[in-house]
Amino acid sequence: MNVAAKSGQILDPQLFRRVMGRFATGVTVVTFLREGKPAGMTVNSFLSVSMDPPLVLVSVRRASSFVEHVRVGSRCGINILSEQQRKLGPHFANQPEPDANARFHDHAGTPLLDGSLAEIVARVVDIHPAGDHLLYIAEIEHLAHGPEAQPLIFFSGRYKQIHAHDPMVQWNAVDGW
Numbered sequence: 001m002n003v004a005a006k007s008g009q010i011l012d013p014q015l016f017r018r019v020m021g022r023f024a025t026g027v028t029v030v031t032f033l034r035e036g037k038p039a040g041m042t043v044n045s046f047l048s049v050s051m052d053p054p055l056v057l058v059s060v061r062r063a064s065s066f067v068e069h070v071r072v073g074s075r076c077g078i079n080i081l082s083e084q085q086r087k088l089g090p091h092f093a094n095q096p097e098p099d100a101n102a103r104f105h106d107h108a109g110t111p112l113l114d115g116s117l118a119e120i121v122a123r124v125v126d127i128h129p130a131g132d133h134l135l136y137i138a139e140i141e142h143l144a145h146g147p148e149a150q151p152l153i154f155f156s157g158r159y160k161q162i163h164a165h166d167p168m169v170q171w172n173a174v175d176g177w
């Protein structure tokens with residue numbers, strides 16, 4: 001199926017996916033309560049939006065079960081995965097892995113995954129429609145990072161690891177913003 005772009009050109013969805021896949025990202029699992037029980041959804045459309053107030057954004061497909069359970073005022077967890085948590089990526093994207101070993105802990109009623117590279121709890125303050133997705137904007141209420149570890153990367157539809165002798169040597173030389 002082709003999708004008509006606004007310009008009148010036909011946009012090939014597979015090309016769209018392939019091109020967007022060239023943008024390497026980290027991998028998060030967004031955790032929430034589903035009928036009182038911890039649940040999660042793998043998400044890579046995560047970004048920080050504002051420092052003051054501290055806001056983050058995730059873009060979620062309208063058809064996902066997350067949308068039924070998380071509304072304005074709800075809290076969710078954002079768990080940034082390390083490469084040791086590779087199995088959790090597919091596990092929380094509808095491909096259950098029997099040995100994924102997902103363990104949750106709780107922060108003031110919000111479920112979070114054990115052993116993540118970093119964890120955030122945020123309260124949803126706005127939900128914007130955007131085509132077949134919804135943009136969830138949430139204000140950070142809790143932040144913590146785990147032990148130093150390598151991040152899990154998603155690139156061209158595959159999970160990857162950073163292979164560099166010491167990437168920090170390069171990164172430290174560059175000014176941040």
Ligand SMILES: Cc1cc2nc3c(=O)[nH]c(=O)nc-3n(C[C@H](O)[C@H](O)[C@H](O)COP(=O)(O)O)c2cc1C
Nearest residue numbers: 041042043044045059060061064065092093094154
């Ligand atoms: C690496 C990766 C990243 C993903 N990122 C997103 C995302 O940003 N937004 C989204 O709606 N779905 C994303 N998905 C797909 C959802 O994880 C998947 O559709 C999930 O099964 C939806 O949950 P549900 O089955 O409970 O509705 C991603 C999947 C993978 C493997």
